[in-house]
Amino acid sequence: MSARDRILSRLRERAAPAPTQFTELDYSVMHRPLDAAVRKTRFLESLRAARAEVIETTEATWTDALAKVLDSREITALGLGEIHPWAQAARRDLKDGRRRLVSFASVKGREAFERLEAGLTSSCGAIAETGSVCLWPDADEPRSLSLIPPVHIVVVDERHIYSSFFELQSAQSWHKGLPSNALLISGPSKTADIEQTLVFGAHGPKALVVLLITRSD
Amino acid sequence: MSVKTFTPAAFHHQSAQALSNPQLRHNFRGAMDGLMAKRLGSFDSWDIEALRDLGQGIRQKALRYLPDLLEQLEANCQRNGITVHWAESADDAGRVITELCKARGAQSVIKGKSMVSEEVELNARLAEAGIEALESDLGEYIVQMAEETPSHIIMPAIHKNTADISTLMHQRTGTRETNDAEELTHAARAQLRDRFQTADVGISGVNFAVAETGTLCLVENEGNGRLTTTVPPVHIAITGIEKVVAEFKDVPPLYALLTRSAIGQNVTTYFNMISGPRRGQEVDGPEEVHLVLVDNGRSRMYQDEEYAETLQCIRCGACMNHCPVYTRVGGHTYGTTYPGPIGKILMPHLLGLNTTKNLPTASSLCGACGEVCPVRIPIPKLLVRLRNEAVGEGKGNIEGAGSARRPMEAMGWKLFSWLARHPRCWRVGVRVVQACRSAVPKRVAPWTDNRVRPTPAATSLKQQLAQRRRS
Numbered sequence: 166m167s168a169r170d171r172i173l174s175r176l177r178e179r180a181a182p183a184p185t186q187f188t189e190l191d192y193s194v195m196h197r198p199l200d201a202a203v204r205k206t207r208f209l210e211s212l213r214a215a216r217a218e219v220i221e222t223t224e225a226t227w228t229d230a231l232a233k234v235l236d237s238r239e240i241t242a243l244g245l246g247e248i249h250p251w252a253q254a255a256r257r258d259l260k261d262g263r264r265r266l267v268s269f270a271s272v273k274g275r276e277a278f279e280r281l282e283a284g285l286t287s288s289c290g291a292i293a294e295t296g297s298v299c300l301w302p303d304a305d306e307p308r309s310l311s312l313i314p315p316v317h318i319v320v321v322d323e324r325h326i327y328s329s330f331f332e333l334q335s336a337q338s339w340h341k342g343l344p345s346n347a348l349l350i351s352g353p354s355k356t357a358d359i360e361q362t363l364v365f366g367a368h369g370p371k372a373l374v375v376l377l378i379t380r381s382d
Numbered sequence: 383m384s385v386k387t388f389t390p391a392a393f394h395h396q397s398a399q400a401l402s403n404p405q406l407r408h409n410f411r412g413a414m415d416g417l418m419a420k421r422l423g424s425f426d427s428w429d430i431e432a433l434r435d436l437g438q439g440i441r442q443k444a445l446r447y448l449p450d451l452l453e454q455l456e457a458n459c460q461r462n463g464i465t466v467h468w469a470e471s472a473d474d475a476g477r478v479i480t481e482l483c484k485a486r487g488a489q490s491v492i493k494g495k496s497m498v499s500e501e502v503e504l505n506a507r508l509a510e511a512g513i514e515a516l517e518s519d520l521g522e523y524i525v526q527m528a529e530e531t532p533s534h535i536i537m538p539a540i541h542k543n544t545a546d547i548s549t550l551m552h553q554r555t556g557t558r559e560t561n562d563a564e565e566l567t568h569a570a571r572a573q574l575r576d577r578f579q580t581a582d583v584g585i586s587g588v589n590f591a592v593a594e595t596g597t598l599c600l601v602e603n604e605g606n607g608r609l610t611t612t613v614p615p616v617h618i619a620i621t622g623i624e625k626v627v628a629e630f631k632d633v634p635p636l637y638a639l640l641t642r643s644a645i646g647q648n649v650t651t652y653f654n655m656i657s658g659p660r661r662g663q664e665v666d667g668p669e670e671v672h673l674v675l676v677d678n679g680r681s682r683m684y685q686d687e688e689y690a691e692t693l694q695c696i697r698c699g700a701c702m703n704h705c706p707v708y709t710r711v712g713g714h715t716y717g718t719t720y721p722g723p724i725g726k727i728l729m730p731h732l733l734g735l736n737t738t739k740n741l742p743t744a745s746s747l748c749g750a751c752g753e754v755c756p757v758r759i760p761i762p763k764l765l766v767r768l769r770n771e772a773v774g775e776g777k778g779n780i781e782g783a784g785s786a787r788r789p790m791e792a793m794g795w796k797l798f799s800w801l802a803r804h805p806r807c808w809r810v811g812v813r814v815v816q817a818c819r820s821a822v823p824k825r826v827a828p829w830t831d832n833r834v835r836p837t838p839a840a841t842s843l844k845q846q847l848a849q850r851r852r853s
């Protein structure tokens with residue numbers, strides 16, 4: 166018998182009385198819906214409390230906001246995708262030669278660690294209650310893009326802010342299957358491992374910049 | 383005293399040492415007070431009792447169907463491209479992981495935080511095979527540098543203050559001495575940056591393993607966990623068999639409970655959900671992902687419905703943060719991987735009561751641990767049960783049952799129990815004791831070390847009542 170079979174058979178041997186059907190659990194405490202307007206404010210507040218920089222902008226002007234962020238942080242090498250619509254718009258509007266636009270797929274290993282000053286990604290949703298941004302990395306916007314460069318810039322559409330994690334995963338039917346890696350990101354990396362002193366910039370990005378696309382309709 | 387010499391059997395000696403170290407007591411007291419206040423604040427907008435009910439229900443449901451869920455988890459992980467391994471003991475777990483590393487010709491391993499890897503002493507086992515394992519969580523990095531073990535399951539280096547850490551990092555890595563936690567943190571970041579790139583294998587723990595989707599969830603703030611599970615070509619996740627949950631919708635409630643109970647945060651910086659190695663055209667992420675499911679005594683605990691409740695634990699550490707004993711003696715005193723209340727109810731099962739029989743007695747049974755436990759594990763009840771098993775007749779459902787039994791004490795209680803059921807003899811006994819009142823010796827160690835000498839009353843309560851009725 167393999168270790169697997171021995172463990173499983175020990176678990177099945179349990180002498181405990183066979184349970185009658187387990188009663189359905191009550192998840193109502195997780196239903197905490199917020200109005201659209203409240204969702205946006207809560208999202209902004211929570212992220213700012215976690216020391217993220219949040220910039221409200223619009224679909225028409227967001228690349229200007231991005232350019233300003235890059236300038237103010239003196240970023241000259243930006244990693245970004247090629248296919249994602251936000252990445253395409255950024256590539257179109259930032260073509261002034263002031264900075265290098267690098268697709269992550271073209272930089273490998275050590276280079277990625279050393280050359281990129283910021284990574285731009287899209288998001289697949291956001292959470293108001295906790296100020297979280299949800300990412301589903303893929304071939305175009307790989308996992309490292311939001312992880313290795315010291316600054317992570319992420320575009321969030323106001324329409325995709327959900328009240329809670331519970332609401333987000335149920336609305337998007339996560340139970341049907343997930344990508345190889347899915348992430349919730351709620352600020353720049355941090356630690357309090359040295360005498361409980363909160364320090365930002367542990368091993369992940371030292372800064373998180375959220376460009377929030379607001380909608381007037 | 384080096385931490386490596388801490389053992390659960392020497393609990394009394396170790397606690398005396400810890401209690402006479404004011405700096406250590408100060409470090410723990412300060413940290414625990416802060417954590418308790420933050421936890422309370424973080425549940426402000428919640429119906430905390432309803433949320434705990436749900437958390438308990440989710441964990442009980444998972445345990446109820448544990449074998450089926452493990453099979454479902456295995457099948458869904460495999461479908462996602464994750465290879466699943468089973469380890470019956472700590473030795474097995476060490477062997478499986480060492481072999482996986484060897485198969486890749488690995489020489490260096492980078493590790494995210496994992497208490498199960500501490501439990502099976504993975505770093506030492508890898509070292510025997512000539513593989514260097516480096517801890518990347520800042521607290522673990524510090525503890526490893528000091529050649530110690532974690533003193534808290536969430537904050538491994540909580541026993542050290544900034545000055546201790548500065549001196550240590552200066553001695554071991556040449557970091558400039560400073561009292562600035564930020565400077566030290568950034569120095570550690572710089573020191574580890576290269577190591578993520580050059581590591582052959584990344585090893586992490588798991589907070590929740592979702593059977594329904596074959597997903598491994600990791601909770602962290604630093605980003606070291608993400609780097610560990612993203613950059614090296616191989617990712618090995620190690621976890622106890624109890625960490626499984628049935629459905630994805632079980633994750634948000636447990637996550638909400640975990641971060642608030644542990645550190646009083648509404649959320650952590652990262653919630654990392656891994657459902658397989660890189661797919662299709664993806665350019666990063668590990669090429670191989672392995673999940674090692676560790677039993678190491680858990681399936682035995684599972685046999686007993688009451689003990690099995692221990693397996694509901696989500697390792698938040700709230701029970702230790704609120705424990706008056708833990709706060710005073712600190713984590714190392716327990717001499718076990720998991721300290722504090724959860725350690726006291728878990729370690730006797732993993733190590734047997736022979737060496738751990740003192741642990742369940744290190745409690746005032748104040749009940750704080752049970753009151754804060756997010757999944758409502760009845761810790762005080764389990765402590766009492768373990769005490770009984772330790773002094774019982776040895777028939778208990780645990781290794782080492784009866785190992786704390788002392789024949790004289792057992793006889794004494796038997797005699798008492800017999801007397802209490804035979805009123806006439808009892809009355810005679812009371813008179814005899816009263817007659818010999820003054821014969822109680824001046825020193826009855828260890829009682830009189832800290833307390834006054836006990837003397838039986840001249841008249842018993844019953845006698846006094848009888849007198850009163852007569853007069």
Ligand code: SF4
Pocket residue numbers: 643694695696697698699700701702723724751754755756757758759
């Ligand atoms: S026993 Fe309860 S309070 Fe203690 S670590 Fe486990 S879940 Fe947290």
